[in-house]
Amino acid sequence: MTQDTIKADWIAVDWGTSNMRAWAMSASGTVLAEAGSDQGMGQLARDAFEPALLAVVRDWIDGPTTVIACGMVGSRQGWVEAPYATAPCGTLPDGLVQAPTTHPDLSVYVIPGIKQISPADVMRGEETQISGFLTRNPRWDGVICLPGTHTKWVHVSADEVVSFQTFMTGELFDTISRQTVLRHSIAADGWDDAAFSEGLDMGTSRPERLAARLFSLRAKGLLEGMSGSAARAELSGLLIGTELAAAKPYWLGQQIAVIGDSSLAKLYVDALATQAAPATQVNAPAITLAGLAAAYKRLKG
């Protein structure tokens, strides 16, 4: 069966700032096909979303088709604004928001994000992953960590998001390693486990010293010939360690699940292990899809 003969019963879409991914789904929840594009929310004007979606999924459409989408596609700058639900709240909020379309067979629904009033915080997309996780692990209580550009720590209990906190750790790593004086000291890739451990240890034990430790990476490159890959790993350890220190009220004594890209999630699991906090690693795309499927099921109810 080639891709252009596939017809979807419905379509699942994960649409973030920098790219989008779509799955053709059967009524029973089987993945029939998968495709994506780099047409992320960040580069699309409001009326460019439908053409960008059709460019990826047009061949899957044969008659009226429902699309369920999550992520930044529902932000103020997205296809349609899906107002935040307010935590504490269920992970599958009511109120999917329909996006305006011109294609006669297309009905597009966007999942709202979740906001927290105090301290002020927001998520878009992660609520769907959490929903997918709880669909697979009903009545699970604990803390879910979703590492990424903006890492989230989410306290979940009784199938609700109780509270959450965002750390800009991933974006700080990218920005510091590419845009500051440390770009001369930090390699674009490569790794060093010992340097990661040293950074992690420093970050967890003396988190307040971050801005000073950053410049040490430059000085160690100049004075001790520290390699670019060791500096890269130490920076990662330093930032993740500092985050773990601040997120301690979340994870201490809790059941922990880490959802995310495999290598980054693995770093968090390893880092938590050093703090005597065992965590389960969960594959992200499958969980996102489970969350989108749960939203579809509820819509069709």
Place this chain on the structure above:
Amino acid sequence: MTQDTIKADWIAVDWGTSNMRAWAMSASGTVLAEAGSDQGMGQLARDAFEPALLAVVRDWIDGPTTVIACGMVGSRQGWVEAPYATAPCGTLPDGLVQAPTTHPDLSVYVIPGIKQISPADVMRGEETQISGFLTRNPRWDGVICLPGTHTKWVHVSADEVVSFQTFMTGELFDTISRQTVLRHSIAADGWDDAAFSEGLDMGTSRPERLAARLFSLRAKGLLEGMSGSAARAELSGLLIGTELAAAKPYWLGQQIAVIGDSSLAKLYVDALATQAAPATQVNAPAITLAGLAAAYKRLKG
């Protein structure tokens, strides 16, 4: 007297990464003229330094002329590498390094920076400011803070640099406010004293929460309509507060001098005052010039 009739007895130069500033000096230490350019070390190949200097100071030269320079001009990527002195050491290290020149009347000497072995750290340029400060305040014991892109805290005793530590606070402020998602929330200028105080209080009391507090600025913009200038001031307070928390072993119970650009130095003085740590503010260009003059005097003495 117009500038092109001025003849210098010697020339003082402060040559950093992004620009250079030169002063025509009389033998008695009077400033006869001042000029500068944006030909910083960062954009110059080794053989481009002499032409860049002459473009600024050529008219001041009338017979053999000594130039004393400090800053990144002495780095490995500079005009000539002036190897670091090692702390603890005097603030006016021996071993000015002569740069290669082709102009028959020009003798250029570069002041070495200072390194610290453990924890690894380096300075270039600040040693000259400290030297200038001690020339004006002989036998001064205490801590000198030099705020900037890479803020230095320097413990000075018995006319020596005992130890120091660099914080990337200024560069983090620029990078975070311009290159991350916070660029949507932070204004390019504007200020809010209350927001600065709130950030400062948060940074000094809970320094380990920096990466989480950063994202709060985004969320407060989205959910509470926080203004871009308030977000800018709160970010500044947050970063300076976090730095003060980490630098506490330096400033606690010490005599403190803050050397730097007037508005930034003022923020540090105000921030230290909230920690019951009174500090004296010192004008930077005058102190740099005093340090260059001390080096010239020692060379000729």
